[in-house]
Amino acid sequence: MDEAYHIRCYGTAINNGFAEGPNKFLILTEPGNDVTQLQIGFEGPSSPDVKLVTLSNNNVNVTFVPIVGGDYRIHILYKGHHIYASPFKCKIVGDVASNVKKMVCGGATTKGKVGQDNSITLDGRKVGISGGLSARLVGPAMSTLTFLYNEDATITLGYNVTRPGLYKLFLKFQHFSVPGGYLKLLNKWEINGGTHLFPGSPFSILCT
Structure with a gap:
């Protein structure tokens, strides 16, 4: 029993996942564990296909x-x-497309600073989305993007x-596109007297 107690799981899919798509988490074992x-078992409305891969460090990808x-x-x-x-209690979302539309975006969606770290908070807790996002920023210069997964399940x-x-x-x-996932970052000249935003664009971000 003591050996089992020291084995942990890591990954958002141990608590939240999606139907018809691969969900992954990691079992962290202790040295010497066989x-x-x-054993892994699922209780729920369907019996998932499960694949286990043992890594070189003896941890297991599920x-x-x-x-x-x-x-x-999920019983382990x-x-x-x-x-x-x-x-583990795990909420599996069935209709992915409609649930993605319910995500909420907040933070630096209207103003941003050049050369500084700006952040946007993505909240999909009501529909069980706490990971698996991708982002691409296209513009006149190089940029950096990072994701931070918070303890409260926001991103x-x-x-x-x-x-x-x-x-x-x-x-x-x-x-599937996240609502508001098409953002514009503009400098002061473009906002005050230059170009105009396309009608209906989700956010205009003043980046100075």
Whole structure:
């Protein structure tokens, strides 16, 4: 039992996932653990396909694909005993496209600073989205993008641009666009007397 208690799981998919798409988490074992003694079971509205891959450091990558959404419990045992925090409650989202539209964006969506770290908060907690996002920033200069996964299950997207001008930021989950995921960063000249935004663009960001 003591051996099982010291085994942990890491990854957002242990608590939140998506139907018909691969969901992944990592089982962190202890030195000397026999990974062949691990057992994984699912309680829920469907029986997912599960794939286990043992890494060179003896940790185990788990990939599972549930057929339908709903509330699941993931049971992970070692030598017949539950590991730490098992069973895990896992919310599987079924209709991905409509749930992505319910994500909320806040933060530096209207103003940004050149040469400084700017951040946007992405909140998908109501629909179980706490990871799996991608971002692309296109504009007149090189830029950096970073994702930070917060303890409250929100996500912080950081961006830093080196020159003012017109930028387009595309945010997606899988291949679905996040609402407001098409952003414009403009300098003062463009805002005050130069170009105008396209009608209906989600955000205009003043980047000075």
